Amino acid sequence: MKKLVLAAAAGLAMTSAAQADTQYKILVLAMPSKYHYEYIPIARESFERLGKLHAFEMTYTNKPEVFDGDLKQYAAVMFLNTPPEELNEARRKKFEDYMKDGGNAMLVHRSLIIPPNTWPWYEKLIGRRTGNHPMLQTGVVDVVDHKFPATFGLPEHWIWSDEFYVFDNPYQVRINPVLNVDESSYDPTKIWPGQVSHGMGKEHPLSWYHYAEKGRVFVTALGHDGNMYRDPQYLSHLMGGIYWTATGRGMRP
Known part of the structure; x- marks a missing residue:
């Protein structure tokens, strides 16, 4: 009996320790759109595994009503493929x-x-205005900031297939690029009939960070296809972003 009591006590201690080990809590808003909806259950499963592995809590939802509650409990809020204009x-x-x-x-x-x-404040939060994009193609993504956590699990030159968004900067926001795409590795003009697409030249960021208001902002344009949320390198990229955004830690000197 004594051994059972000790075992039960040990079990309770382990449960309490596991709960105490949670480092922070994030909110992930994953709302569907016309071309982005299949990713939602896949990303949820992968993010739940990341949360268990890296000891963070997560509220994962497609309901914008979550913004009616207390946002202060979250170390970071993620808009995951979510049309931001859906927020009232x-x-x-x-x-x-x-x-x-x-x-x-x-x-x-x-x-x-x-x-x-539609929401100029949010455009400034992004740091860039997104224009159109060519068809999904395979290209070479280059790491341009080896000191940033979202690059730690990536090769210096990464073969990736995505929609390589084109950006401009009407608000003159300064960003810190993390990944660029090599436009010679795909066709920036390949687009649907009746539309026009163009490249950005040598400096074509796909991921960056900056600071807005009193907080940290991490941005990645990668992540079009649902299967990407099973890819270990892409998940490493996202985890590095989560880690830095939520804690401000991880950047190498």
């Missing part, structure tokens, strides 16, 4: 206040697209 004015204001109070944001792929002048 009150929820946009809640998110803006969260960032102004020292919150942090991570923006992934489709979340970088918002109709111009």
